[in-house]
Amino acid sequence: MDIELFFQQLANAISLGSLYALIAIGYTMVYGILRLINFAHGEIFMFGTYIAFYAMTSFLLPWGGAFLIAIVLTVIFGLLVERAAYKPLRNSPRMSVMISAIGTSFLIQNLAIVIFGGRPKSFPVPDLFNTVIHLGNISIVSITFITPIITAIVLVFLLYIVDKTKTGMAMRAVSKDYEAARLMGIDVNWVITITFGIGSGLAAIGGIMWGLKYPSLLPMMGLMPGLKCFIAAVIGGIGNIRGAVVGGFLLGLIEIMLIAALPALTGYRDAFAFVLLIVILLIKPTGIMGKNIAEKV
Amino acid sequence: MKKILSLLMLGVMVISVGCAGTKPEDSNPIDEGADAGKVIKIGVFEPMTGANAAGGEMEVEGIRLANELYPEVNGMKVELVIADNKSDKVEAANAATMLIEKENVTAIIGSWGSSLSIAAGPIILDAQIPTVGASCTNPLVTIGNDYYQRVCFIDSFQGTVMAKYAFESLDAKKAAIIQEISSDYSVGLVKYFNDAFIALTNDENAIVGTANYSTGDQDFSAQLSNIKKLDADVIFAPGNYTESALLIKQARELGITTPIIGGDTWEAPEFLEIGGEAVEGAAFSTFFTSDVPITKESEVFLNAYREKYDKEPASVTALGYDAYIVILDAIKRSGSTDPVKIQEALAQTVDFEGAAGMISLDINGDAIKSAVIKKVENGVFKYMATVDPIK
Known part of the structure; x- marks a missing residue:
């Protein structure tokens, strides 16, 4: 691989990795605070992308407004999902909530087929995100620069909320000990609502960026990115927001470099991501940046 | 007690499955001759x-x-x-x-x-x-x-048609392949294209490289970056229209200007919608033209x-x-x-x-028909030529 091709592949990897990172943050945030793997995250992501699509094509809104509306509606949608599928199970074993999450994920997918239709839709891409920049022989689409910037902004914003604000303190308290937090007068339901709202908003942002990069929408589009970003979150240490970003970039880099260096193995791209998940779980279950805390029983 | 009960249940289930299996033959006697009104x-x-x-x-x-x-x-x-x-x-x-x-x-x-x-x-x-x-x-x-x-x-004919198109109309001497590795259609078509193209160019090394992707993939940047280095005259990339449209779009974004050709599956409105300007000039073989x-x-x-x-x-x-x-x-x-x-x-x-x-229909049950070549021009599929079957 010559140096030029290497840098082109590196640009490709950053482009894909930053998307993974952006979606993985939402995954990891919900897990970190609620100890719930939200398998419906991919479907909330899909919902957000479709809303942005309809806002732009059917209601002819400018893209900025469309994206904002998509984020707001997706947050509301995420909260409804939480209210309907997770809240009634708040005091049930964790396994019940997880099964409920998987069920919700299938339900939303199939509803989307009925409502949005099974044929792929083309996401309109504004020029700002679609400009090709040439650096010598390396071509980079502008979205490759925009996604990491958004990921960075989201990361800083979340770290600020979690580490510096009172709400963040409540979130951390809930994640440490749910019952004790309640006894200390923290409104646990409200904290969960906020967490879910932020998580869904992140899913919407991730979905829109995904749609801008890969402009074909399908009701099943959330499935693979959802699983990949789950893997990214586990690699980084699930529950750790910085770890999710590292995990996302790492997964993107590994995927692209695998194809670049060993083209014959391309067909195993997705399988490889899952092998990586198994290896991480066997060797370092807490992930790269996860802390080694004994799980309380 | 529980064990006996579960064995009993199993027995009931086996019997009921057996019944279900024999049912259609009993209740569906084929009554020929009294077809009218049926x-x-x-x-x-x-x-x-x-x-x-x-x-x-x-x-x-x-x-x-x-x-x-x-x-x-x-x-x-x-x-x-x-x-x-x-x-x-x-x-x-x-x-x-x-x-x-x-x-x-x-x-x-x-x-x-x-x-x-x-x-x-x-x-x-x-x-x-x-x-x-x-x-x-x-x-x-x-x-x-x-x-x-x-x-x-069938694809043995379609692959030949596209190889001929690449060699004669596009004047291509070197071809690169991008195939949907999990699709029998794409892999089969590529095989026939390769055979025909090598025969036409009389060059064992006429296929300069092959890249793979899987059904449902959305990111092709790594494969395309590799292909770009090969300097092929034409890229043959048959596959599903959704993936192909994204692939061509990303190829153009990476600065690949080589003509990209494919097969009959591209003829879907989604190919044009998702691909937009990027799929202009994309040519493929298909079955029929309303012109x-x-x-x-x-x-x-x-x-x-x-x-x-x-x-x-x-x-x-x-x-x-x-x-x-x-x-x-x-x-x-x-x-x-x-x-x-x-x-x-x-x-x-x-x-x-x-x-x-x-x-x-021939002995295998395949129709022997001519193929049509179409090309994307100004956002529509345009009829280019008809290629007659090989007798």
């Missing part, structure tokens, strides 16, 4: 959802239109039973089983996508239900399967279609239409509702006038 069911298994949904929908449009124009055969009303195979190989087998066992269909049409047709093949052969594929072009669909035939040409009606049936089909949908039909719509009328013709000639007798008649189809050309 309903004959034709099953359709097509992708109505998922990545191939546009292809399935276009074929079903043609099948429905044919059913509206010819709703009866031998005095029996023809009822279409449509099953969604969800663009998935496992679901394709399920859909075929459902049509045969639950709906008791007499014949089957489908499916868009050779992989899906191949997946259903063994079930159809076991049940001995005559099946006509509309646009599945992989040779393996019909080889070794006496109950599967099709109204389109040059071939037969009298073409006129009938085109008039009816234009009146109903107020647009131009896709090739696969014409083929869906043909698959239906070919089956109807076989039922008429056999004068029976027995699937085996219908199959006998179907296999003898010679010079039958279809909307997308004359249909003669």
Whole structure:
């Protein structure tokens, strides 16, 4: 691989990795605070992308407004999902909530087929995100620069909320000990609502960026990115927001470099991501940046 | 106690499954001779959802239109039973089983996508239900399967056509390949293209590189960056229209200016919508063009279609239409509702006038037909040339 091709592949990897990172943050945030793997995250992501699509094509809104509306509606949608599928199970074993999450994920997918239709839709891409920049022989689409910037902004914003604000303190308290937090007068339901709202908003942002990069929408589009970003979150240490970003970039880099260096193995791209998940779980279950805390029983 | 109870339950279940298995033979005596006024069911298994949904929908449009124009055969009303195979190989087998066992269909049409047709093949052969594929072009669909035939040409021909186009019209000496490795259709077509292209250029090394991707992939940047380095004169990238449109878009973004050509699956409105300006100039082979009606049936089909949908039909719509009328013709000639007798008649189809050309089925059950080359120009598929079959 010559140096030029290497840098082109590196640009490709950053482009894909930053998307993974952006979606993985939402995954990891919900897990970190609620100890719930939200398998419906991919479907909330899909919902957000479709809303942005309809806002732009059917209601002819400018893209900025469309994206904002998509984020707001997706947050509301995420909260409804939480209210309907997770809240009634708040005091049930964790396994019940997880099964409920998987069920919700299938339900939303199939509803989307009925409502949005099974044929792929083309996401309109504004020029700002679609400009090709040439650096010598390396071509980079502008979205490759925009996604990491958004990921960075989201990361800083979340770290600020979690580490510096009172709400963040409540979130951390809930994640440490749910019952004790309640006894200390923290409104646990409200904290969960906020967490879910932020998580869904992140899913919407991730979905829109995904749609801008890969402009074909399908009701099943959330499935693979959802699983990949789950893997990214586990690699980084699930529950750790910085770890999710590292995990996302790492997964993107590994995927692209695998194809670049060993083209014959391309067909195993997705399988490889899952092998990586198994290896991480066997060797370092807490992930790269996860802390080694004994799980309380 | 619990153990005994569960054993008892198991016993009950085994017995009930056994009963369910024998039921259809008891309750469905085939009553020939009293066909008038009866309903004959034709099953359709097509992708109505998922990545191939546009292809399935276009074929079903043609099948429905044919059913509206010819709703009866031998005095029996023809009822279409449509099953969604969800663009998935496992679901394709399920859909075929459902049509045969639950709906008791007499014949089957489908499916868009050779992989899906191949997946259903063994079930159809076991049940001995005559099946006509509309646009599945992989040779393996019909080889070794006496109950599967099709109204389109096969990939050994299509691959040759595209190799010839690349060599003669695009003046290409070196070709790069990007194939959908999990699709029988794409891999098969690539093989025939490679053979033909190497023969035409008389150069063992005419294929400079091959890249793979899987069905459902959305990111092709790594593969394309590798391909870009190879400096090929043409890129042959047959595959599903969704993936292909994204692939061509990303290729252009990476600064690849090489012509990209493909196969019949590209002819879907989604290819143009998702690809946008990037797919301008993309050329592919397909079955039919509405610009040059071939037969009298073409006129009938085109008039009816234009009146109903107020647009131009896709090739696969014409083929869906043909698959239906070919089956109807076989039922008429056999004068029976027995699937085996219908199959006998179907296999003898010679010079039958279809909307997308004359249909003669060869020994494998494949139609021998000419191919059409189309190219994307100003956001529409434009007819370029007709290539006659190799005799």
